[in-house]
Each structure stands twice: as C-alpha cells, then as structure tokens.
Amino acid sequence: MNKSMIVKEEVLFKASPGQVWDLLINPAMTKQYMFGCEVISDWKIGSPVYWKGKTENGNEVIYVKGEVLAFQEGIKVTTTTFDPNAGMEDIPANYVELSYEISKVEGGTLLKIMQGDFSMAAEGEKRFKESQTGWKEIVIPIMKKLLYE
DSSP states (O other), X not given: OOOOOOEEEEEEESSOHHHXXXXXXXXXXXXXXXXXXXXXXXXXXXXXXXXXXXXXXXXXXXXXXXXXEEXXXXXXXXXXXXXXXXXXXXXXXXXXXXXXXXXXXXXXXXXXXEXXXXXXXXXXXXXXXXXXXIIIIIIHHHHHHHTXX
C-alpha cells in the first residue's frame, strides 16, 4: 500500500473570514500569490476551474485545470487540480484535490489547506514535494503579506 502524500497546511490570518475568502476566489488576489495565475470559475459544483496566467512572451496559458467538487460560500471550496502542460496523461487518476477551509478563531481567521493525495498520481512524489515546497516557501508567505498576517 502506498503511503499517502497529502500537503496539509494551516495559516492564521489577522483578517476577517471574508478577507481570507476573497484571497482564495478573487482572480485579482490569486494572481498576486499563485505564480501570476488568476483563478477562473463560477464556483458551482461540477463547473470547471482554471488557473490562467501569461507566458514570458505574453501568451495566455492555462497552467492548472480542474473541477469544483464542493463549495460552501465563505467557508469551504474543494476542486480537482491538474497541470495540462506537464506531459502527463489527462485522466482522473492524475488529478488531485485541493481544499480550502476557513473558520473564525480568536485573533483572526484560520485557513486549512489540503492538497493530494499524490500517491496514486503520475509523478506523484515529485508533484507532492513541489507542492509542499511551493506552499511553504512561496505561496503562504505572500498570502500572509497580502493580508498583513
């Protein structure tokens, strides 16, 4: 049996739940912390979600695509994610879930991030390590700066 490979992060923001929610689903906000990508979706269950950005020469590209699996306005969103440019087969087994859940806590808002399970996906270990590093070293620090911790 494969060991599960799930990225789990918790971030405390000194911001309102509404501000944290906006950080997650507003394309103008995601562009600032998610490697220049805007998240595009109507956020209805079963709808597509795209992370669009631009290449160095200005061409628009979809860097990640998926589908909305769960959505509770202001509380939780779960999507699948897949990089269509990574050279992997575009099959359900190569998609992993990304889930954000926010809750009001003393002193601010807690964001729980879960991404995976990478263990059954193509290039799972590599993707898991890249995601783990990306969240910890790049994405979360920028998110915190955007909402002033």
